[in-house]
Amino acid sequence: MAKRLTYFILIALVAGIVVGYGLHQAFDAKDPALATIADLLKLLPDVFLRLIKMIIAPLIMATIVTGIAGMGDSTALGRIGGKALIWFVSSSLVSLLLGMVLVNLFQPGAGLALSPATGLGDLATSQLTFRHFIIEIFPTSALDAMAQNNVLQLLVFSVFAGVGLSAIGEKGRIIVDFADAVVTLMLQITGYVMSVSPLAVFGAMAAIVGVKGLGILATYGVLVTEFYGGLVLLCLLTLGAGALFLGKRAFTLFRYIREPVLISFSTASSEASLPKMFEQLDRFGVPRRVSGFVLPLGYAFNLTGSMMYASFASIFIAQAYGIHLPISTQLLMLLTLMVSSKGIAGVPRASLVVIAATLNQFHLPVEGIALLLAVDTFLDMGRSATSVLGNAVATAIVTKTEGMLQPLLDPEAEHAPTPHDTAEHGLHGLNIDPNQ
Template identity: 45%
Template sequence: MKNLSVWIVIGMLLGATIGGFLHPVLSESTAQIVVSQYLSILTDLFLRAIKMIIAPLVFCGLVSGVANLQDTHAIGRMGLRALAWFLCASFISLLIGILACNLLDLGGEMASHLPVAAESSGINVAPFNLKSFITNIIPQSVISAMASNDILQIVLFALLFGIATAAVGGPLKVRVLELTDAVFDIMLKLTGYIMWLAPLGVGAALCSIVTTRGLGVLATYGKLLGGYYFALFLLALLLIGAGRVILGPRVFRLLRLIRDPLLIGFSTSSSEATFPKTIEQLQRFGVSRRVSGFVLPLGYSFNLDGAMLYQAFAVIFIAQAFHIDMTFTQQVGVLLVMLLTSKGMAGVPRASLVVVAASLPSLGLPASGLLLLLGIDPFFDMGRTAINVLGNSIATASVAKWEGDRGAETEPAPSPVGRPAGAHIEPLSNA
């Protein structure tokens, strides 16, 4: 795996180059779409291979960690610490998105590109419903939850199953833990095999995008994309700075370890695709299974920092494009609305676009404004997915530090029953 990052970068460069060549050659949009669809087969295969191991990883990792806990209060403590981090990170992400768009005034130059106000964006949305969100946390069928990779539902079932396993105790607990530990380690080994498909998957993903949209779209929206990535860069610095305060110099070791998941997330625009490799690298960093198995899945539902920044950024941009002045109070309202609605969209396809589309009417903005961003959304999505991975990795490692987690910076190995893998040698508190 040592050269996987190099191969991923090579795949990205080749994909962009081939796509840039095919776009002008296939002058008809129909031909571009057809070729793009065939190119995306490789990406789809890679993503499906990744998704098929997410449910077993989340379930077995969390059951093993929870059942091994000696302190039952640790679950609630970890949950509160994780949610406190998620809330603060979400607030800061939204604030940076709003401030960056205000300072750069990126929407003011879009008058010639404005769509008709009544034009549909094509994004199907439903109003946020707190009742539905809360009731949907509990799965009607755990099989259905695993089949659809509903992370939040899987986490809840695994949490309850782990608590019940710990309560049963005795030989039955030992047998369950032997099975879950074995399945978890096998899934990590399988992750290693699947990751070698990553260069093909990410290369095909970029090639597909550039074939249909061309590199020229980057020049047309260059200033907008530049401002957006500048905001993402500021958020990344803040997240790394927070990690430096909590983890000390070891945060840079963490950044090196999550290099592959960052590249995969950036090129495929899929947070799910990064999950198995991220949990493996966190284990190498020294985060035990009980923490990574609990905090990381929650983060994929509640701590999408890059997506939060994008949502605030997009709303302010659309207001500027239509020359709608938003007061300070209204912009604070944007922040609060996004803080709520984004949590209810966990697991929704193209969730960031859905959140923006759902929020525009309630904020008095034309829903058609989303059309300004749809054409280049794949390039937005690449950046926000990478930041999601960064934010969740630092959040998980930070909660582990607060929990006094101990772990060794080595390749994960099968763990004996009753103790999480890597639960020895080097404390996370070492700076």
């Protein structure tokens, strides 16, 4: 079934481009009929993403609560969280530095004639301060965090709830059992939602190509090509790190996560693949109590694709305006991006928000954002997929270093364990070979 869905997504991707091109050829760019058709096509991905977001909050909360409550060892929780954060910070720095090196090497903005500046709409750059980052970590209401799908705040509340349930023992068993049932329910709903993902991919591609045409790729071909070349290099580094820690099983991981990565690429949303990623990591042998903690943490702190894009795009805009930035200034910009990019879950066009805030802080022309708006969707597809890949590899590596990586779970094999069975094991006393 997974292979068939992957093929259907690829077919939908190509079909969407073909249909979009046909619409672009059949209608004048200013024809209201084209805008109407494109708006109807966008209903497919818009509905799909709403359904995905409907799943995320209860899934994250339930997985973290059940995972931490079943650990029974706060030192293990701290150790896993510490390893994850060290990995996330390191990978973020690598991504930022790679973006800086590549944009200085290729100079994609050199000699570029800028379009007239456009308004930045709802880019809330004034909110991206260190104080805002700290305040936004802590929720004023768990219900509000759920309503906004604020991953960072959900993570904080769920950790407190999980630790509290672990402390009160049997009195909280009914809540833990309920959370475990919620996980099973959300995964069942995920299966229903994912079955219509090819329609969402088709609608998204047909709409954007229909309005902008294939020429949008040619217009900014240099920027898109060089950025995607950087993403390929970043993916290779990520895959190399995975192979270094996971050995031969790394190839199995890459095969299992191809569908979530493709979904993120097609929908330009890392959130869209989160429920499916939980399922695939279950199959790979990552206990749900680990993936349920590390994966949401990665979505808040480890958006490697967006990191590279932020440094690449910020310096690209400076080049486009002919502004020379010394290396010392560029390194300071990287540190700013490192801090300002954290805790922006739920901010519309998050990467553009971070870039605009950084440009403003270093007195660079913020109107240069207009250069990126035309191709931001295409660039977002690549950076979303890269971030999802990085989070999956990081989760598997943390699990491996804890000696918790279980045998592969094949749902089609006779007497195979289920994800629920896998989640029942604790951090310690697992009857497995740590070297597997």
